[in-house]
Amino acid sequence: MAQPKKPVPAQEAEPEIEMEDKPAEPADGEEIDMGAEPPPGDLSADMAAADANANVVKAGAVARTPLSWKDILVVVRKPFLKAKRTELYPMVGTTLNDNMIRHYSLGGQLSYYLTDVLAIGVEGQYYVDSFREPFDLVARQARRLPTVNKYNWSGALNFHYVPVYGKFAIFDKKLVTWEVAFTAGIGAGQSEVIPRDTKFEAFTTLLIMPNVGANMRFFIAKWMTVNVGVRDYIFIDKFEPTMRVEGGINDSAEDAKANATSSFINNVMFQIGLSFWLPTSFEYTTFR
Amino acid sequence: MPEMIKHSLICVALGAALLTTTVETAEADGRRTNELADDKAVRHRKLLVKQRFEFAPLFESTINADYRHVIGGGAKLEYHLSDMLSIGVIGVGSTSINTKLVNRIMDTLEDNPANPREPSRRELEVRLNSMPIHGAAYLSLTPWYGKLAAFSQAYVAFDFYFQAGVSYAKLKSDCPSMICSDTAPGENKPGPGDETTPPDNDPNNDPPLNSGSRIGLYLAFGIHVFLNDFIALDLTIRDYAFDDNPSGADFNANLAVTDEDSRFLHHLFVGVGLSIMFPTKVKRTN
Numbered sequence: 001m002a003q004p005k006k007p008v009p010a011q012e013a014e015p016e017i018e019m020e021d022k023p024a025e026p027a028d029g030e031e032i033d034m035g036a037e038p039p040p041g042d043l044s045a046d047m048a049a050a051d052a053n054a055n056v057v058k059a060g061a062v063a064r065t066p067l068s069w070k071d072i073l074v075v076v077r078k079p080f081l082k083a084k085r086t087e088l089y090p091m092v093g094t095t096l097n098d099n100m101i102r103h104y105s106l107g108g109q110l111s112y113y114l115t116d117v118l119a120i121g122v123e124g125q126y127y128v129d130s131f132r133e134p135f136d137l138v139a140r141q142a143r144r145l146p147t148v149n150k151y152n153w154s155g156a157l158n159f160h161y162v163p164v165y166g167k168f169a170i171f172d173k174k175l176v177t178w179e180v181a182f183t184a185g186i187g188a189g190q191s192e193v194i195p196r197d198t199k200f201e202a203f204t205t206l207l208i209m210p211n212v213g214a215n216m217r218f219f220i221a222k223w224m225t226v227n228v229g230v231r232d233y234i235f236i237d238k239f240e241p242t243m244r245v246e247g248g249i250n251d252s253a254e255d256a257k258a259n260a261t262s263s264f265i266n267n268v269m270f271q272i273g274l275s276f277w278l279p280t281s282f283e284y285t286t287f288r
Numbered sequence: 289m290p291e292m293i294k295h296s297l298i299c300v301a302l303g304a305a306l307l308t309t310t311v312e313t314a315e316a317d318g319r320r321t322n323e324l325a326d327d328k329a330v331r332h333r334k335l336l337v338k339q340r341f342e343f344a345p346l347f348e349s350t351i352n353a354d355y356r357h358v359i360g361g362g363a364k365l366e367y368h369l370s371d372m373l374s375i376g377v378i379g380v381g382s383t384s385i386n387t388k389l390v391n392r393i394m395d396t397l398e399d400n401p402a403n404p405r406e407p408s409r410r411e412l413e414v415r416l417n418s419m420p421i422h423g424a425a426y427l428s429l430t431p432w433y434g435k436l437a438a439f440s441q442a443y444v445a446f447d448f449y450f451q452a453g454v455s456y457a458k459l460k461s462d463c464p465s466m467i468c469s470d471t472a473p474g475e476n477k478p479g480p481g482d483e484t485t486p487p488d489n490d491p492n493n494d495p496p497l498n499s500g501s502r503i504g505l506y507l508a509f510g511i512h513v514f515l516n517d518f519i520a521l522d523l524t525i526r527d528y529a530f531d532d533n534p535s536g537a538d539f540n541a542n543l544a545v546t547d548e549d550s551r552f553l554h555h556l557f558v559g560v561g562l563s564i565m566f567p568t569k570v571k572r573t574n
Binding site: 096097098099100133134137138140141142143144163164165166167168169170171172178180 | 539
């Protein structure tokens with residue numbers, strides 16, 4: 001014989017959703033409350049506001065939530081948006097992988113972010129060179145004059161992709177957000193032979209220079225970031241031929257260039273600079 | 289040499305001052321006026337390093353070495369006194385490989401050069417030193433920690449650290465006496481009777497004086513990327529700075545190889561290791 005079902009005790013029932021702090025209805029019934037926005041241009045204020053909201057949640061009474069709500073993830077919105085913004089990145093750089101000649105570069109990069117993770121841009125650099133210790137030592141100790149080229153300028157069309165982002169705390173006090181961007185591009189540049197004997201003419205070579213690299217970007221304000229990165233410029237360069245005779249073989253720059261030896265070069269540069277973003281601020285289009 | 293040490297110390301001091309200034313500026317600019325200003329940046333954080341031993345087998349290689357690449361393996365042992373401070377030691381055993389520069393020079397040298405000032409292939413090669421063992425004892429500061437998302441898929445914790453301490457290196461060069469035959473480089477030698485023989489002014493037959501133990505300065509910075517609660521990828525740039533004359537040749541152009549040819553040099557290495565934290569169970573902050 002079937003027994004009547006016992007009623008479920010009230011304390012064991014599925015807890016109800018606590019709705020005490022019911023938000024006010026929008027005046028027109030359609031307007032979305034996006035919360036009070038901090039003044040534009042203040043990245044720290046935005047992050048402080050996010051911290052304050054998190055604290056309110058932690059300070060309140062712990063209420064059990066129904067299982068269906070566990071599927072909803074709370075994600076803090078990004079503190080910095082790049083989509084549809086232009087980045088102006090003046091930078092300085094130096095060679096990392098040449099033990100004969102060191103180049104210092106002064107340049108800039110202009111990029112437009114199609115989305116928050118994809119950008120297209122152009123860059124240009126002017127180079128200044130200085131010899132490193134082995135350049136003199138090889139000549140003096142081994143009685144051999146090194147064959148080296150210097151770079152004059154370069155430019156490139158680049159594509160940027162930002163797959164990694166994160167945040168870190170400094171001394172457990174200040175939160176800083178950062179990201180890692182990868183770059184690939186194609187460009188051109190000019191190298192110039194440094195003649196072993198100064199009585200001979202130098203010649204220049206136009207280089208096709210693909211490049212790949214990665215850089216870290218630290219967000220300081222809504223309109224400014226600090227960038228640090230490494231870039232590898234890859235090209236085939238022409239070097240001064242071993243034999244040059246005054247009034248004879250390879251005397252002129254044209255002859256020397258025609259008989260130049262070619263080498264595959266990786267010019268790895270360390271680059272650092274400040275980025276300035278236009279427009280200088282941005283607006284969120286999604287809920288906080 | 290003292291100037292180089294002074295330069296390195298100034299760089300460390302400036303770095304520390306920059307970090308401190310960043311924090312002080314954030315507190316002083318008045319943007320945060322409630323009680324959160326003095327609160328911790330992150331709560332319920334996993335203490336991934338505090339009061340844990342870190343053992344890291346590692347691989348290390350020189351960056352942009354002039355004459356010989358030094359490539360080796362070793363281990364790092366570190367104890368994290370707190371969340372930010374730790375002490376540790378590192379030891380690496382290495383082998384050395386000629387750089388492209390050395391190979392290019394060697395290709396153009398002769399076995400018996402006619403020019404007495406020019407070294408033979410053998411004279412050049414045996415003077416180069418190697419670094420079979422090197423290491424350091426250091427104090428480490430971890431001022432930055434955080435988490436990152438890669439491709440919106442992998443979420444991992446990381447921290448940046450800076451290290452400073454004392455470096456040690458054992459250098460080695462093997463120049464046989466038939467090549468390095470000058471017993472008193474740059475000095476007069478006793479000749480027949482009471483006469484003296486002047487210096488031969490040939491640095492190519494002088495002993496290279498670039499082997500033995502060296503103690504110097506150690507500086508490093510790196511990043512831990514935590515794969516789980518007790519295993520982390522450890523990427524580091526290390527600078528072992530000490531007196532060295534890697535070519536073993538005459539540096540100051542006095543036509544003799546002497547101790548004065550050694551100078552304070554920075555030996556930059558990149559290291560990759562796998563850090564294992566003990567105990568493996570991790571605690572959390574409040």
